[in-house]
Structure formats: structure tokens, C-alpha cells
Amino acid sequence: MTHPLHELMRDSLDHCVKCTICETYCPVAAATPLFPGPKYVGPQAERYRGGDANADASLDYCSSCGICTQVCPQGVKIAEINSQAKAELAQRRGVSLRDRLIARPTLAGWMGAPVWPVANWTTSFGPFRLLLEKVLRIHRKAPMPRWAGRTFQSRTRSRRKAPDPAAPQRKVVFFHGCAANFYEPGTASMAVQVLEHNGLEVIIPKQGCCGLPLQSNGQYDAARAYVRRLAAQLAPYARAGHDIVATSTSCGLMLKREAHEILGVDDDDLRVVSERMFDICEYLVMLDERGELKRDMQPVDMEVPYHAPCQQRGHGVGTPAMELMAMVPGLRASQVDAVCCGVAGTYGLKAEKYDIAMEVGRSLFDQVRASGAALSVCDSETCRWQIAAATDRPSVHPVEMLHRAYGLG
Amino acid sequence: MRGYRTILVERVDLGQGTTGRFHGLLHSGGRYVISDERSATECAEESAIVKRIAAEAVEDTGGLFVTTPADDPGYADRFLAACLKTGVPVQEIPAAEALRREPRLNPGISRAFEVQDGAVDAWKLLWGNARSAQEHGAAILSYHWVTEVIREGDRVAGVIARDNRAGEMVRIEAAFVINAGGVWAGEIADMADCPGVTVVPGKGIMIAMNHRLVRTVVNRCEHPGDGDILVPIRTVCVIGTTDVKADSPDDYSIGRDEVQQMLDAGEVIVPGFRQARALHAWTGARPLFKDERAGEGGEDTRHMSRGLALVDHLRRDGVSGFLTITGGKLTTYRLMAETVVDAMVEQMGDSRPCTTATEALPGSEDGRHYWLGSRLAAQEEAMADDQLVCECELMPRRKLVEAARRRPGMTLDDVRRALRLGMGPCQGGFCTYRATGILHGLGDAETERADELLLTFLQHRWLGLEPILYGDQMRQACLDDWIFQGTLDVEHLPVTVPT
Ligand SMILES: Cc1cc2nc3c(=O)[nH]c(=O)nc-3n(C[C@H](O)[C@H](O)[C@H](O)COP(=O)(O)OP(=O)(O)OC[C@H]3O[C@@H](n4cnc5c(N)ncnc54)[C@H](O)[C@@H]3O)c2cc1C
Ligand code: SF4
Ligand code: SF4
Ligand code: SF4
Numbered sequence: 001m002t003h004p005l006h007e008l009m010r011d012s013l014d015h016c017v018k019c020t021i022c023e024t025y026c027p028v029a030a031a032t033p034l035f036p037g038p039k040y041v042g043p044q045a046e047r048y049r050g051g052d053a054n055a056d057a058s059l060d061y062c063s064s065c066g067i068c069t070q071v072c073p074q075g076v077k078i079a080e081i082n083s084q085a086k087a088e089l090a091q092r093r094g095v096s097l098r099d100r101l102i103a104r105p106t107l108a109g110w111m112g113a114p115v116w117p118v119a120n121w122t123t124s125f126g127p128f129r130l131l132l133e134k135v136l137r138i139h140r141k142a143p144m145p146r147w148a149g150r151t152f153q154s155r156t157r158s159r160r161k162a163p164d165p166a167a168p169q170r171k172v173v174f175f176h177g178c179a180a181n182f183y184e185p186g187t188a189s190m191a192v193q194v195l196e197h198n199g200l201e202v203i204i205p206k207q208g209c210c211g212l213p214l215q216s217n218g219q220y221d222a223a224r225a226y227v228r229r230l231a232a233q234l235a236p237y238a239r240a241g242h243d244i245v246a247t248s249t250s251c252g253l254m255l256k257r258e259a260h261e262i263l264g265v266d267d268d269d270l271r272v273v274s275e276r277m278f279d280i281c282e283y284l285v286m287l288d289e290r291g292e293l294k295r296d297m298q299p300v301d302m303e304v305p306y307h308a309p310c311q312q313r314g315h316g317v318g319t320p321a322m323e324l325m326a327m328v329p330g331l332r333a334s335q336v337d338a339v340c341c342g343v344a345g346t347y348g349l350k351a352e353k354y355d356i357a358m359e360v361g362r363s364l365f366d367q368v369r370a371s372g373a374a375l376s377v378c379d380s381e382t383c384r385w386q387i388a389a390a391t392d393r394p395s396v397h398p399v400e401m402l403h404r405a406y407g408l409g
Numbered sequence: 410m411r412g413y414r415t416i417l418v419e420r421v422d423l424g425q426g427t428t429g430r431f432h433g434l435l436h437s438g439g440r441y442v443i444s445d446e447r448s449a450t451e452c453a454e455e456s457a458i459v460k461r462i463a464a465e466a467v468e469d470t471g472g473l474f475v476t477t478p479a480d481d482p483g484y485a486d487r488f489l490a491a492c493l494k495t496g497v498p499v500q501e502i503p504a505a506e507a508l509r510r511e512p513r514l515n516p517g518i519s520r521a522f523e524v525q526d527g528a529v530d531a532w533k534l535l536w537g538n539a540r541s542a543q544e545h546g547a548a549i550l551s552y553h554w555v556t557e558v559i560r561e562g563d564r565v566a567g568v569i570a571r572d573n574r575a576g577e578m579v580r581i582e583a584a585f586v587i588n589a590g591g592v593w594a595g596e597i598a599d600m601a602d603c604p605g606v607t608v609v610p611g612k613g614i615m616i617a618m619n620h621r622l623v624r625t626v627v628n629r630c631e632h633p634g635d636g637d638i639l640v641p642i643r644t645v646c647v648i649g650t651t652d653v654k655a656d657s658p659d660d661y662s663i664g665r666d667e668v669q670q671m672l673d674a675g676e677v678i679v680p681g682f683r684q685a686r687a688l689h690a691w692t693g694a695r696p697l698f699k700d701e702r703a704g705e706g707g708e709d710t711r712h713m714s715r716g717l718a719l720v721d722h723l724r725r726d727g728v729s730g731f732l733t734i735t736g737g738k739l740t741t742y743r744l745m746a747e748t749v750v751d752a753m754v755e756q757m758g759d760s761r762p763c764t765t766a767t768e769a770l771p772g773s774e775d776g777r778h779y780w781l782g783s784r785l786a787a788q789e790e791a792m793a794d795d796q797l798v799c800e801c802e803l804m805p806r807r808k809l810v811e812a813a814r815r816r817p818g819m820t821l822d823d824v825r826r827a828l829r830l831g832m833g834p835c836q837g838g839f840c841t842y843r844a845t846g847i848l849h850g851l852g853d854a855e856t857e858r859a860d861e862l863l864l865t866f867l868q869h870r871w872l873g874l875e876p877i878l879y880g881d882q883m884r885q886a887c888l889d890d891w892i893f894q895g896t897l898d899v900e901h902l903p904v905t906v907p908t
Contacts, residue, residue, distance in 0.1 A: 007512065014619050014686035014881045017888045018800065018835045036792060044800060047620045047644040047833075048785040055782030056789050074884070 006084050006264055013081060015074040016043035022068040022078055027340040028061055031359035035061035038068035042078035046085065054089045061356065062086065063344035064216045065310040083215070083262050090218025098137050103217040103346065105178040105209060139354035143343070143389035145183035145381075152176055152185035152204075156192075159204040168241030171201040173234065175255070175277075177248030178209050179381035187381075187396075190403040191247045191280055197406050198287060198294050203242065207233050211263075212254040216345050220263055227259040228267065235269035238276040245283045247397060249379040250311035250345065252279050258314075279312065281320035281379065281398055288327075297405035299330035304401070305371045307336045307364055307387065309380040310344070321379060321398035328405040333377065338364035341378070343386035358390065365390040377401060410768065411750065411761040415547045416581060417539075418570050420554035424535045424826050427591050428739060430693030432615055432649045433642040434626060435459060435467055435527035436740040439474055439499065440633055442491035448716050448738070449495040455741045456527065458766050459534075462743070464773040466533035468780065470641055472526025472626035473507055474499075478517040479677050480631040485520045488630055492524075499524050511623050513679045526626040528642040530779065531739065532826050537770035544771060553579060558586065558601035558731070565601055565722075565731035574818065585730050585753055589745075592658040592696040594735040603726040608735050610658040610694035614667045615649035616877060619686035619834050621781075622646050622679050629678065636674025644781070644802070644833065645688060648675045658694045663876040686881040688834060689873040698736040717745045719752060729756065798847065799840035801833020809844060813853045821845070821866035836882075837870045838889035842897065860904040867893060868906060 022038040023029055029037035041059045048055065059082065068078040090099070129140040164171055172195060180188035192202045211226030234244055234255075246252030256277045259265045278286070287293040308319050325333035341361040342348050348357030368376045368391045375394045378384050384395035403409055419425075438452035460467050476485050492499040500523045507521035508514055539549055550570070557569040559582070567582035590597040591608075598606035621641040629637040635651045648671050668690060675682030698718035717737035722728040734749035747763045754761055769776070784803040788795075795805045808828050813819060821844055824830045830844055831837030841863055849859040878886055893899045 011685070014834075015884075016834065017881075017885045018839055019888065033793065040800070043834075044803075045785055047801075048782050048803070050621060050624060051781040053780065053782055055785035058789060058792065 006080075009077040009080040009084065009261065010046060012075060012077040013043035013046050016072075016076045017074055019073070022072050022076075025067050025071045025339060027065065027067065027338075027342070027360040028063050028356060031342070031362075032061065032356045034058060034356070038062070038078045038082070041085070042068065042081045043076050046081050049085060049088075054085075054092050057089070059085055059089060061353070063340070063342070063347040063353075063357075063360075065340050065344045066314050067310050067339050070313055070316075077261075080262055087215075087218040087220045095217065095219055096137070098350070099217040100219070103213040103219055103222075105182070105213055133351050137351040138349050139351045141389075142349040142354055143385040144349075145179065145385055148183055148185050150185070152181045152188045153206065155185060155189075156204045159192075159202060160206060161203045163203075163237045163240035163242060165240040170199070171203055171242055172283075173203045173205060173237045173242045173244045175207060175234065175244050175246040175248075175252065176204070177246065177251040177381075179248060184381060187247060187400065190409065191245075191397075191399045193408045194284070194399055194402050194406065195245065195280075197408060198284075198292065203237065205233060205237060210251045210254040210259070212251055212258070213346055215254070215258070215263060216347070224259075224263050224265055227254065227263065227265055227270065231255065231259075231265075231267070231269040231273045234273045238272040242276065243278055243283065244273065244276045245278050245280050247280050247379075247399060248381060249279050249309060249315065250382075252277055253311050253314045256315065279315050279317065279320070279379070281324055282315065282317045284402070285320040285323050288323075293327075294406070295327065297328045297402075298407050300328050300401065300405050301330040303332045303334075303371060303373045305336050305368050305373055305376045306333045306398070307338065307341060307368075307376065307378040307383065309378055309383045310340050312379045321377065324398060325377070325401055328401060331401060331405070333401075334371075336364055336367045336376075338367065340364075341383045341386045341390075343382050345382055348382075348386055357386070361386060361390060368393075410541075410545050410764050411754065415542070416583070417542065417547060417549045418553045418555055418568060418581065419549070419551045420570075420573070422551050422820075422823050422826060423539060423549070424532050425822075426593075427693045427696065428531050428535060428742075429826060430691055431531060431739050432613075432638065433528050433531070433640045433647055434638060434740075435529040436738060437472055437524040437526045438495060438497040439472065439488070439492060439522075439524040439526070440628060440638075442495050442497055443487060444633055445716065446491075446495050448741075449491075449497055451716070451744060452738065452740050453495065453497045453525075455744050456525065458743060459529065459740065460527060460778070461776065462766070462769050462773060463529075463534050463537050464769070464776045464778050466530045466537055466770075466773070467778055468528045468530075468642070469778045470526065470528050470625050472524045472628060473511070474522040474524060474628045474630040475504075475507060475514065475518040475678075476520040476630045477515050477677050478519075480629055482519060484632065485522070485630050489522065492522075497524065511625060511627065513622050513681070514627065515678060515680055520630065522630065524628075526628070528626065528640055529739065530643065533772075533779070534739075534742075536827070537772055540771045541768075550579070555597060555600070558597065560602060560728075563727055564729050583730075585732075585757065587749055587753065588731065588733040589735070589749070590733075591735060592694045594696065594733050598720070598722075598733050601722070601728065601731055603720075603722050603728055603731070603733075606720055606733055606735075607699040608658075609697045609699055610655040610660070611652050611697045612655035612660065612692055612694050613650035613652050614663055614671060614690060614692045615647050616668065616671050616675075616690045617645040617647045617688045618675075618682075619688050619881070620644060620646070622682070622685060627678055636671045637678075639675065639678050643829070648672075648678075648682075652695070655694055660694070661692050661872070663690050663692055665876065668876050684880075686834070687877040687879075688882060689832070689836060689870075690876045691873050696735045696737070717741055717748060719748050721752060723756060732756075798843045799828075799830045799833060801835055801840075802829040802831075804828050804830055804840070806847060809847055810851065813848055813851050817853055819848075819853075821862050822869055825866075831866065831870055835885055835889060836874055837866060838885065838892060841866050841870075842892075857904055860902040861906060864899060864902060864904065864906045867899070 026038045028035045062082045066079040133140045176188045211223035214223035342357030388395040435456045436452040438449040441449040552573040553570040555568045555570045559567045565586045570579050588597045595606045595608045627639045640647045720733035722731045737745045845863045848854045
């Protein structure tokens with residue numbers, strides 16, 4: 001279970017000076033008294049772990065949003081310590097069927113895709129959701145995506161090109177993630193069009209799940225197998241010199257660093273892929289810095305609240321989405337003052353955590369509603385579903401705003 | 410337990426002597442198999458008993474003896490043979506298996522032996538014994554300093570002690586007096602006019618590290634030396650120790666060179682040890698009864714026997730009603746008590762057998778050992794309606810309030826010994842003012858005394874911090890300093906602290 005890197009993460013607990021800064025930022029601790037907070041479950045409780053039994057089930061309320069690690073001025077890897085401890089807890093207790101299912105988006109995706117109209121009807125059908133809550137403990141009101149029918153992969157078969165070491169700069173690889181594949185192929189297509197508009201050829205190789213949901217549900221071994229397989233699929237492109245661009249900010253982060261830092265995966269495929277991995281907004285801003293981003297944007301006269309999800313913050317690249325939206329004439333984007341929407345991947349779907357997740361996101365939802373805007377913008381899919389459901393208006397990826405501004409659709 | 414009416418007189422708080430300043434190892438005996446066979450056998454037998462009767466105070470960590478690249482590879486075979494001879498249970502395991510269990514161990518180890526070491530919490534053990542004694546009718550007088558041993562002709566008839574809290578003298582008459590003064594036993598024997606009982610203080614330093622770097626006790630498989638044992642105990646692990654002759658048993662100074670020596674020694678067992686955070690350093694003085702092996706000067710305390718020493722003053726000085734017991738180890742504390750009480754029973758012409766080896770101490774009846782997560786588990790239950798006073802050591806408010814009700818007038822060090830206040834990473838940075846405020850709020854300490862409690866505790870914590878200020882603990886000390894000097898301005902409190 002433990003790996004050398006985990007020991008390093010764990011050792012960072014030595015840096016804690018108990019300043020409590022992390023506690024004041026943790027969105028879950030602020031939302032529920034059931035969660036004792038990052039300082040407690042992280043550097044403090046970790047000193048009591050390592051025996052044969054787990055003593056603190058309250059740890060499970062940590063949503064793994066990662067904010068604590070970002071704010072700790074002493075460099076304590078709090079969220080990483082928590083993740084590892086949660087994985088051990090899960091292993092000891094046994095992973096529930098629910099957590100096995102929701103941790104495998106590809107499974108649900110493939111089950112639903114061929115029969116998508118039926119599948120969509122069932123997931124919005126009240127009695128079925130009640131049953132789901134009873135049997136699987138998935139909250140009946142938790143936002144569920146709608147299957148889009150044909151997967152993005154099957155729509156883009158013609159783009160499964162081989163690596164091209166001769167012209168690596170002009171061709172980028174698009175990593176779409178599971179959510180886009182099954183539920184939001186539209187967002188993925190817009191991303192492709194925006195990249196193409198900027199003169200890039202887009203390769204979409206065959207690709208599987210990055211294993212992030214498995215990781216956040218404590219199923220590390222399975223998560224490692226998934227991410228290794230994906231890294232092997234993408235590595236030939238990275239080695240040929242192609243950059244890899246992701247619209248799923250959390251899955252991109254998984255390949256960039258979490259697989260290494262949390263799961264301890266240490267192989268060459270992953271290394272080359274992580275070096276070439278970019279979040280799409282980060283990538284577009286980089287193009288702009290090189291003077292290669294097309295500035296032929298049409299005015300989009302509207303007000304939009306933007307939420308930088310915690311996984312996006314984990315990239316440590318600032319808020320490139322805000323920079324991009326600032327380039328669009330007429331578009332008035334303002335960043336919401338909130339750290340998390342609450343859903344944190346699959347956390348907010350769980351019956352026992354749904355209310356906490358809603359409480360975590362409350363201030364964010366209030367601000368979006370109060371803005372009166374027709375839609376809101378956010379980089380991460382599960383967050384968008386949560387925000388859209390809670391605010392009764394669509395929430396879109398920033399690339400969709402660019403897509404509009406370029407007049408592409 | 411044998412039916413006598415007894416009084417324990419202690420000059421300070423229980424556990425403020427050597428017992429509260431030791432390394433924490435419940436010896437399997439492995440350490441002494443070659444240098445001191447008798448001690449090895451005693452430790453093997455007694456540690457098994459202590460695990461049974463004081464289960465609550467013991468964590469059954471198990472132990473390893475490992476041959477590191479710095480050790481004489483020839484020692485291992487002699488060690489194995491000597492274990493068999495002295496009855497110390499041992500089993501060789503492959504070095505790779507030892508590394509699997511303890512991933513941080515020096516990867517260069519060549520051999521590894523499994524032994525039955527444990528970690529023992531001295532305070533829990535003490536309180537268990539004290540409660541047991543009280544249940545059998547004993548009285549315990551702490552903060553009573555014996556200043557005089559009453560002699561009636563050839564007989565010792567009791568002691569006179571100063572009650573340091575009430576500031577008055579107390580006369581205790583007794584049919585028998587046992588001197589268990591540890592390293593101070595010589596001073597007490599002198600008071601009884603039985604001069605020449607020499608107890609050499611063998612001073613040792615230990616450093617606690619912020620978290621457990623190992624789960625089992627790790628000993629170097631080599632002749633006993635300095636800094637060759639790493640003991641995981643409670644939330645920390647402790648590297649130790651040195652052994653030098655001190656001039657006085659009350660010398661608690663710590664040299665820079667000794668700190669460096671311990672860190673170097675830690676590096677041999679766990680590479681990277683210096684990068685880990687050191688929490689606190691302290692010293693204790695072993696009671697080493699002088700015997701012929703150590704020679705006249707008694708310079709080389711490491712090679713003096715760890716065996717217990719019973720001094721029969723009737724035979725030696727012609728004084729009856731008085732026995733001294735000293736030397737020994739914490740591991741053999743029960744055997745020491747049995748030995749001295751047996752001698753007393755014999756002198757008094759009674760025949761009452763000892764039952765301490767079979768009667769579990771209060772709190773240990775179920776035979777369940779301490780486990781690392783226990784405080785976390787307890788806090789998990791109490792979290793919703795209790796506040797943590799000491800966050801690092803998970804000491805809830807409820808416990809402090811209960812303790813203050815039971816024993817009014819505690820100092821914060823008393824609280825620390827009973828509940829581990831201020832023993833975690835922040836070393837009292839956040840809990841000192843909380844605890845002081847709570848005691849004040851309960852009416853247990855009026856303003857002036859509260860100020861004094863706070864300052865005294867800070868000063869005592871500082872003694873163990875100052876020698877190890879580097880790295881992470883330095884940052885902590887700075888933050889603590891801002892809190893106490895910057896925000897609370899404790900330097901200008903209108904009290905002076907007694908030193
Ligand atoms: C550095 C070090 C590490 C050690 N590590 C270990 C270990 O890992 N395992 C192990 O088994 N042993 C260990 N030992 C040995 C062990 O700690 C001691 O042998 C044991 O604690 C001694 O207990 P004691 O009761 O004899 O003495 P103490 O605990 O010192 O008790 C004597 C008491 O008498 C009191 N007293 C003295 N004078 C007076 C007076 N005039 N009036 C009233 N009271 C008085 C003192 O205050 C003191 O509390 C270690 C010792 C040292 C120094
Ligand atoms: S922010 Fe960092 S240093 Fe401060 S309490 Fe949290 S973990 Fe400790
Ligand atoms: S990862 Fe997020 S939820 Fe978990 S402790 Fe850190 S800030 Fe709180
Ligand atoms: S759900 Fe969104 S905002 Fe919320 S936890 Fe995730 S990434 Fe953060």
C-alpha cells in the first residue's frame with residue numbers, strides 16, 4: 001500500500017506549525033461539524049496512524065479537493081496525506097458496490113451509451129432514483145449527467161492518427177476524458193474546433209479512463225492500473241514531441257502530477273506524458289504569449305460568473321480562463337469568491353454527503369444566482385453539473401465562450 | 410497487597426525522578442545478553458510479566474536487533490548464542506523481511522533478529538501502580554520531601570518530610586522504612602546514618618522525533634553503546650541514549666555535542682534521520698549501584714551492572730527496620746519491589762507471599778495493550794461535544810476538568826505527566842494558554858497562580874527545546890514565541906517564577 005513517495009508526503013507532516021490556516025480554508029470543515037478539518041485529519045492524526053486499525057472514520061468526509069495543500073504556508077501535503085489514509089481506510093473497511101461503480105465512469109458510460117434514451121429516462125425518473133439511493137446510496141437529487149448517445153471517440157475515429165515526429169509543433173493531441181466521451185461530446189468538439197481555428201491539427205488517439213475517480217474513492221491499485229494503461233496510450237505521442245491538451249481539468253491534473261504524487265506511479269510513460277500535459281486554457285494562453293493565438297474574436301456581450309474549481313487550482317497556473325475571457329470584447333467575466341462547489345468529483349453524489357456538498361457550494365450558488373447571468377463558466381465537468389443543477393442555469397467550459405467569440409457555432 | 414499499611418513519600422510529583430525521564434523501552438533482555446547475563450534473564454522474565462499486569466501501559470511493538478554496516482558482523486552469532494543461554498526469546502529473520510517491515514531502516518543491514526521488546530509509558534505504569542496501591546489501602550504523599558530519617562537506637566522508626574505545598578513538616582512513624590530513592594538512595598541512606606551507599610548517576614540524553622519513523626523497537630546488534638536504540642512510543646520515536654557519569658543526579662544539562670551524537674546515531678539506523686523533526690530532548694540519571702566491576706572511579710558507567718541492588722542495612726550497618734533498593738531498570742521495577750518486600754517480610758518474621766506477578770493493575774484487567782490509534786478513536790467519539798485543549802496530543806477539555814477536580818492545585822507539568830499536555834509538535838505553543846485559562850476558569854488557579862503556572866510550564870518546555878532548535882522545530886519555536894511574547898506579552902506578567 002505505501003510507496004516511497006508516500007513516505008515523502010507523509011514526512012511533510014513534520015513541517016506543520018499548527019497555524020490553522022488550512023482549517024480556515026477547508027470548504028468541508030466550514031460546512032459540517034462532522035469533519036474535523038485538514039489540520040486534524042492531516043498532520044495531526046497522521047501521527048496516530050500506522051497501526052493495524054483505523055481509528056478515525058470522520059476522515060472520510062474529506063472531499064480531496066486539495067485546497068488545504070495549496071494554502072499551507074509550510075508545505076505540508078495535507079490532502080495527499082488524507083488521500084492515502086482514506087485509501088487505507090477503504091481497504092480495511094472494504095469498498096462498497098456504490099464506490100466501485102461511481103469510481104468507474106467508463107463502466108456506467110458503456111452501459112448507458114448504447115441505450116442512451118432509456119438510460120437518460122431512468123436517471124431522471126424519480127422512483128428509480130429513490131431506488132438508487134436506497135440500494136446504492138447515491139443521493140436522489142445528486143446531479144447526473146445525460147448520456148449523449150454516440151461517444152466522442154466513435155465520432156472522431158478519423159482523427160486517430162499516428163504520432164508525427166516530423167511536425168510535432170503543428171499537431172496537438174487532445175485528451176478528452178471520460179465525461180466528454182459519454183456525456184459532453186459537444187464541449188470536446190468545441191475544444192477541437194477552437195484548437196483548429198488556431199491552426200493546429202488535432203489528433204485524438206484511443207484513450208481510456210485516467211483512474212482519478214478510483215483514486216478519490218480509495219481504490220489505489222485499480223487506479224494505478226488505469227492510469228498506467230492511459231499513459232501507455234499517450235506516451236508515443238509525447239515522445240514524438242506532441243503536446244497533450246485536456247479539457248477535463250481534474251483528469252489532466254491526474255496525469256500531470258497526482259498519479260505520481262498520490263498513487264506513487266513512477267514509470268517512464270507517465271513521466272513523458274506529464275511533461276507534455278496542458279490544461280486547455282493554460283495551453284491557449286501559452287499560445288497567446290508566443291503570439292500564436294488568433295485574436296479575431298467577435299463581441300460577446302454578456303456577464304458571466306466564473307468559478308475556478310479546486311482541481312484547476314491544483315495546476316498552479318493562475319486562472320488562464322479569466323485571461324482568455326478578458327480577450328473577448330464585451331464579455332464581462334468575474335471570478336466567484338468561493339473555493340469549491342462541493343461535488344469534488346463523486347463526493348457530492350453520495351447520499352451521506354450530498355447535503356454537505358450543497359452546503360459547501362452554497363455561497364458559490366448564491367453568487368451565481370445573484371449575478372442574474374444566463375450561464376456560468378467552470379473548467380471541470382462534475383462541478384458544472386453540480387453548479388447547473390443548483391442554480392437552474394447552464395454552466396459551461398470556458399472554451400465554449402471562446403468558441404462563441406470565434407464565431408464557430 | 411500483602412496487607413501492610415503503607416505510605417509512599419515522594420519529594421515532587423510521581424514520575425519526576427528517573428522513571429519519567431527514561432527511554433521507554435520494555436527490555437526483552439537482548440541488550441544485555443553478553444554484557445550482563447543476569448540482567449538479561451531478569452529483563453526477559455519481567456518484561457513478560459509487565460506485559461500481562463500492566464497491559465494498558467505497554468505497546469507490544471516487538472523489537473529488532475539489526476547488524477548495520479557500522480557494526481561488528483561477528484557480534485550477531487555471539488548474540489544469538491547468548492540469547493539462547495540467557496533465555497531471551499529470539500528469532501533470526503532475513504534482512505529483506507526486516508526492511509519490508511521497516512522500510513526506513515538502513516538498507517545496508519546484513520542480519521536481523523526479532524525479539525520481544527515493547528514500549529512502556531512510564532506515567533501510565535506509575536498511575537496504574539499508584540491506583541492499585543491506593544485500592545489496597547496505601548496513602549501517597551507527593552510533594553513531600555524527606556529531610557530526616559528517624560533513628561531510635563539501632564532501629565529506623567520513620568521519616569520527617571517537608572510538605573512542599575503546605576510548607577509544613579510532617580512526621581511519619583513507621584515500623585519499617587524502605588528506601589527506593591533511585592539515584593538519590595545514597596542521600597537517604599546517609600540520613601539514616603548508613604553511609605557509603607554509593608549510587609553513581611549514569612546520565613543519558615534522549616531525543617523524541619515528531620512521528621514514528623519505525624513501528625518496532627530497533628536496536629543495533631552490537632555491544633551496548635550510545636544512541637543505538639530507536640523506540641517508537643506513543644506518537645513519537647525516541648533515539649537514545651548516552652551514558653556518562655554525572656557529578657549530581659540533579660544535573661539535567663544537555664550538551665550540543667550530545668545532541669549531534671544522537672542525530673548521527675539516528676542516521677545509522679534510519680538514513681535521513683537528520684531531516685526529520687526533533688521535538689524535545691531530555692536527560693535522566695540511571696541509578697547505578699557501585700560494585701567492584703566498575704573499579705574505583707566509577708567512570709565507565711556503561712559497563713556497570715544494570716542489576717538491581719538490595720542493601721540490607723541490618724547486616725551491613727546493624728540497623729533494623731530499614732532497607733535500600735536501587736539499581737535495576739524500569740523493566741525490572743516489579744522484581745525490585747518483590748525483592749525488597751520479601752527481605753522486609755523476612756526481617757519482620759512474617760510470611761506473606763508476593764502476588765504482584767499475577768494481579769493485573771487497575772485499567773489493565775482486560776489484558777489489552779495500548780495501541781497507537783487509541784486517542785484518535787476516543788476523540789472520534791467525543792468530537793461533537795468536546796473541545797481539544799492540546800491538539801497535538803489529542804487531550805480533550807473534559808479530561809483536564811476531571812483531573813483538576815480530582816487533584817486540585819496541579820501544575821501544568823503535573824497535567825502533562827498525567828495527560829500529555831504540551832508534549833506534541835508545538836510543545837505547548839497552543840495548549841499552554843488554553844489549559845491555564847481553563848484551570849483559572851474552574852477556580853483552581855487564581856490570577857497570580859495562573860500566570861505562574863503558565864510561565865513555569867513554558868520555561869520547562871524550553872529546557873528541552875533549546876538544545877534541538879533547528880529545522881522544523883525552530884520554525885515552530887518562532888511561531889510559539891510570537892504568540893507568547895508578541896501577542897500575550899508574557900514577559901511582562903507581574904509574577905516571578907520560582908526556579
Ligand atoms: C537515560 C536513561 C534511559 C533509560 N532507559 C531505560 C529503558 O529504556 N528501559 C528500562 O527498563 N529502564 C531504563 N532506564 C532505567 C530506569 O529508568 C530506571 O532504572 C528506573 O526508572 C529507576 O526507577 P526508581 O524508582 O528506582 O527511581 P526514580 O524513578 O528516580 O524514583 C526515585 C524517586 O525518589 C524520589 N526522591 C529522591 N529523594 C527523595 C527524598 N529525599 N524525599 C522524597 N522522595 C525522594 C525522587 O524524586 C524520585 O521520584 C533508563 C535510565 C536512564 C537514565
Ligand atoms: S496550514 Fe499547514 S502548517 Fe498550518 S496548520 Fe495547516 S498543515 Fe499545519
Ligand atoms: S482536501 Fe479539501 S476537504 Fe479535504 S481537508 Fe483538504 S481542504 Fe478539506
Ligand atoms: S467539484 Fe469542482 S469545485 Fe468542487 S471540489 Fe471539484 S473541482 Fe472543486
